[in-house]
Amino acid sequence: MSDLEPKIKAEILAEALPYIQKFHGKTIVIKYGGNAMTEEKLKHGFARDVVLLKLVGMNPVVVHGGGPQIDNALRKVGKSGTFIQGMRITDEETMEVVEWVLGGEVQQDIVMLINQYGGQAVGLTGKDGGLIHARKLQMPDREKPGEFIDLGFVGEITSINPAVVKALQDDAFIPVISPIGFSDDGQAFNINADVVAGEIAKILKAEKLIMMTNIPGVMDKQDNLLTDLTAVEIDHLFADGTISGGMLPKIGSALEAAKSGVNSVHIIDGRIEHSLLLEILTEQPFGTLIRSH
């Protein structure tokens, strides 16, 4: 932006006004994927953007991932990450690493940066305020209908109690949520962060859900960006194998949220600096918009 003519700079800033008005007081759930937080510069840009959104009157809620960061920590203890249908197989030792990495290092890094830029972030896991109740996931096998895959300590959400998030929002704080759920007997479960973001957006009746990842959006088989997708089109992409790996839970959760009344759901490239501001405060079409119909 520093290379732009002053007039163009002013026009871009003025373009933000209707969006600031439209989204004032509205909840914006941001899924901050582990792949979009690998560079220092990007992390700082993200933190500044979140603070700006809060200061202009929106209610950002961050749900973070950390897949690559968990992989790094596992490598240090001689283990490697294995995924099935975009979900990590999580044995007991892996679960300990997941809790330690997501609930510790990754979350604290985001909280510190947001606070450094003048925000008031508070880190939460599913345990805090009974936020995320979970049980062991029975994951349907996409290749063998009727059969299930055992992923160990991977959880599915049974309920969300959003009271703690609402209280923090009302008190000018920015919640930063780790995707770890707990059963009634205190067992921790590893939950895909896209799934948590989708459910949090649903229960908070968010205006927007923005999933920041490491690709321009949903791509077709020829690697062209699909700017806009409906439920029917998504069904086709699932059926013909265009969507695989980490995009499976992401697009599934995005569609669920769109069907449940979240007004706009986007999958965007988190590797572009200030992608969050571009999506929310400018007219520029960005990434993939997921529609319920």
Ligand SMILES: Nc1ncnc2c1ncn2[C@@H]1O[C@H](COP(=O)(O)OP(=O)(O)O)[C@@H](O)[C@H]1O
């Ligand atoms: N059709 C598709 N369009 C875009 N990405 C896809 C598609 N199918 C599979 N993917 C994969 O999904 C990845 C994004 O999911 P994931 O690695 O879990 O990211 P994140 O850490 O941001 O949640 C992409 O980098 C890409 O490798």
Ligand SMILES: CC(=O)N[C@@H](CCC(=O)OP(=O)(O)O)C(=O)O
């Ligand atoms: C069950 C499962 O797969 N959990 C994820 C949780 C972190 C996550 O979702 O991180 P990203 O958003 O960076 O992919 C994992 O263990 O990697």
